[in-house]
Amino acid sequence: MVLRMLWRSFFEGRRRKILAAATVALAATLITTLFALSVDVGDKMAKEMTSYGSNIRVTPKADAMPLLIGGVDYNPLKGRDYLNERDLPKIKDIFWRNNIVGLVPRLALPATAEIDGTALRISVTGTYFDHLLPLPSDEGYRTGVRDINRFWQVEGTWPDDASESQALVGSRLAARLGVVAGGTLRLRTGDGADGPLRTVAIAGILTTGGEEDDGVTVPLAMAQAMAGLPGRIQSIDVSALTVPENDLARKARRGPEALSSEEYDKWYCTAYVGSIAHQIEEVLADTSARPIWQVAAGEGAVITRIQMLLLVVSAAAIAAAAMCVSALMNTTVLERAREIGLMKALGAAPWEIHLLFVGEAVIVGLIGGALGILAGYAVAQGVGWSVFQSGVDVRPITVPVVLAISVITVLAGSILPSRAIAALLPVEVLHGRR
Amino acid sequence: MAFYIAALAHALVPAVLIIVLWTATLPAPDKPRRSGLARGVCAGALVGALAILLAIARTAETAGNTGLQVAGFVTNAATLMLLALNVRSLRLVEETGTPILARFTPILAAVEIAQGLFAAWNATVNHGLSATDVVNTDLIVNCTAILFGAALLAILALQLAKVARMAGRGPAATALAVVLVLALAVGSGQTMLGLLRLDQIGVTAERITYVARLSVIEPWQVYIDLGLTLLLILVAFRRRFRIGVTEDRIERRLRIARALTQSRWRRGLAGATALLLAILAFQDLYASRPPTLSEAIGMQADGKDEIRIPIERVKDGNLHRFAYISSAGHRVRFFLINRYDEAHIDIGVVFDACMVCGDGGYIQHGDEVICVPCNVRMFRPSIGKSGGCNPIPLPHTVEDGTIVIAASSLEKGARHFTEVVDVEVTDPVTGQKLTSGKAPFQHEAGGRTYFFGDKDSYDKFRADPDAYLRGGKQREHG
Amino acid sequence: MTVSNQLTSDATSSRFGSTEQGRMVIDIRGLGKRFGAVAALQDVSFDVQRGEFIAIMGPSGSGKTTLLNILSLLDRPTEGDYHLDGIAVASLTEREQTVIRREKIGLVFQQFHLIPYLSALENVMLAQHYHSVADREEALEALEHVGLAQRRDHLPSQLSGGEQQRVCIARALINAPALILADEPTGNLDADNEGLVMGLLERLRDEGRTIVLVTHNPDLGERTDRIVRLQHGRLAS
């Protein structure tokens, strides 16, 4: 009977209901947009934190500030501290040595690429491709970017780590210079025209999607020779098998001193990325080892800062929509006062009458919410492209959450009208002279 | 997700049942007066929240938990006493029509709720809601689960209040008695454990046994409680209002409506209980169970005290688990795995145990080898090397395509394993046949464990093991 | 719900009890109702026997509607006693009064008050629903009783005033109430329909129903068993 009444009265007061649904839809659009953005980043961050592999960047202590991201680092060589290449095996000697999958040392230097008389300032990075790194425990240990950065794509062949004349040219740079695999390139150390010149063979064209696409990547030994820094490196990227971060790991992130000795033991003996980094710092003096959280450092930092703002804006939207719904429903209750009075006179319990009106409100809320989700999806894409230069992956959780918020909005809006229903006296409406 | 609902249920179902059944055993007041109960519940929630805040501020979970356990124990005991000593007094009614014992309800409700809330918090505190503070799917799902669990319990309480009245005061009192006895038993164990941890009472073997015994019951408490709820529904069903026959159509409609209302409450409660049971069973029997190790193939040493496994048999890249029963009856598990691929065969031979995490074992999940206790992924080429959470290496040799493991190496590794089976052993002094688990004396020498039938032979052996060992060897060979 | 359930059973038994024993459906003593300074009713006492059809008459503003509201438990008197079917209803709570109202009283209004978006049949079934459970068969029979079986699926807006009032009467009697209260049921009808509705009420009386009718029309009053006259809120003899 209740369902039948809901169904029959569904088209009563159509205009008002459309208006209410539209109000809810507007708020839902806003919330969907903000929520989708926030949850997209949040999920990426959570995934990063709960993955079973992490990267740690080891840099000299004085260099602890993050390296320049994206652009070319034009003056990296002067007054810098360096790490020693011969210390690399020490990393494979920590407690969690077996969880360390690979090590990639790096040395970057500014250089000039010369081809057909044009000169371009570029960055040359030396690293391991597939380098033999004998360890006391494993004479045949090989490591390098080929193993660690599996998504690096090379058109051509990988350079030989022992060679001092093979290089990979980044794909974007190759396009600017107009070179292909198999060609040659003249590299001059430094940004002036007076540095030593060397001719290298282009073993392949490298595509990574990162800054390597704009530079030249060479075997470490060659970079050291060009820079005149034999045996020196700037940073080491360590790839490790880790366990997902949890509360203990988060607590330790504030500094291992914060832990009680029992907690410290547990933390030290668990393969958290933090404890592995801590152990690396223990064996390499004057270094700083930091987990590289890609998302947390990028989009995550933005969202963390504006999350509060998002919440406030959403709350304001909900409040506005709820007030609007409240006003509209109040009118409905006044208009249908005689109906309510009659139900009371027929012996309906108060909750039965509330159920009817709240049921109608919930349907309106669901419809408004559904429309809002569709609209919000579109808006989120637009915002994503203009802010993060990528589409926003609207997570499935958005749908139930926004629908729930829409329903809660109309329910909040129906609190006052419900009181009007409760306060309504049948005598005043049933025997009215009109 | 189910974790949070299950944790809430484990902590709060007994509390809900005790409060609701208690009110159901009281005679129905002439005028419904729920405010006392509501005030009790609110006070309990407040006290619970305060206790949680205090525990966080002073990192005193154990103290807080024990304190509330004691309060809960005393209250439960008082309730049981009121119920048992003087069931008739429950029927005394004030002039206003309110049962006299209804005055006890707010206190009971407050203590139960405070204790339940704290227990729920205690069970979930080390289980992060989410990996990051930024709003994400996990966070929302987990928060929703908590809200859903709380709502489910509230609905359960409401419906049980109706159904218990339909079942009648006798059955409700019986169910309450069972729930209380169970809660008292579990509570006493918890209280004792807390006092032991806080060094308030000394550690004795009996106390430890008592706590251990009761901790076996504890996980089942919620199931028993929910089972009682189902029984009450059954009683309510047997005592249901029957429509009967009547000529009067209006009267008939009224009776149908009444029967319908009753059946709605019963079915609602049955549904809520079944849902809760399903979630609990899913969590306890499936989601929270550690992964099971694959079957270990039993191995026995051959005549040369060696175990030989052809490489051909284990080179496929899968984890091949074996087990060897040591002289002392320890079940020593070890596994072989190809560290590289079929083209580069290099077999890692290791014990199925880790220096850090003990003998929880390792499992293979796709291409990954995972340490079960700590969830660390192994870097496969490193299996066979010691350190970190790697499996303990097992000394072995390779003889033309066969891995050869000396039984003595496995005997030495027996100390890493706790699983013990009974084996038949021989007293090296007297030659008496014994069962390892029942032998009164044992002694370790040269990596082997020897068992003795009496103190005499034990002392003799310890004085000069070599004499008997050589003798034993001779006897074995000759 | 428990309260209402218990009440339901109590009320039911008393309904059965009173059909056999109690003859008094309405018994009011010294009833008074004040609206601030205005005394709408003063010291009204009378009773209605089971099966009686009485009319309440009086000039406009004499307190007829006020009296009916009190009789139908929609309003509370400021003084005096009211026994409905043997139950002292004045001291009951709102919820208890609601239960009594839906089981013992049928109401017919001058303005019909049908739910506009429900069909004639559904309007009758609504009264069943709030009373206990809806029963389509029975509701159809009630419509047949008032001669509207063929209009069951029509909305109130598709029915004439007289037809609407007959649906209203079908709704009032569907739960076999102890008392039917009608406030100027023919006030909005023409002479033909007035006759039809009055005939229906008389037929109900013949079937043994207890009816209290408020009317301005002396002709209608003559056709009832007894007339209670009100004057300035007091009984006029």
Ligand SMILES: Nc1ncnc2c1ncn2[C@@H]1O[C@H](COP(=O)(O)OP(=O)(O)OP(=O)(O)O)[C@@H](O)[C@H]1O
């Ligand atoms: N809610 C109210 N507040 C104040 N005075 C009221 C109220 N309801 C009724 N009255 C007064 O009580 C008196 C009786 O009114 P009532 O409506 O019972 O008259 P009636 O006999 O039904 O008149 P009519 O024949 O016009 O319907 C009138 O003087 C009216 O003004």
Ligand SMILES: [Mg+2]
């Ligand atoms: Mg009037």
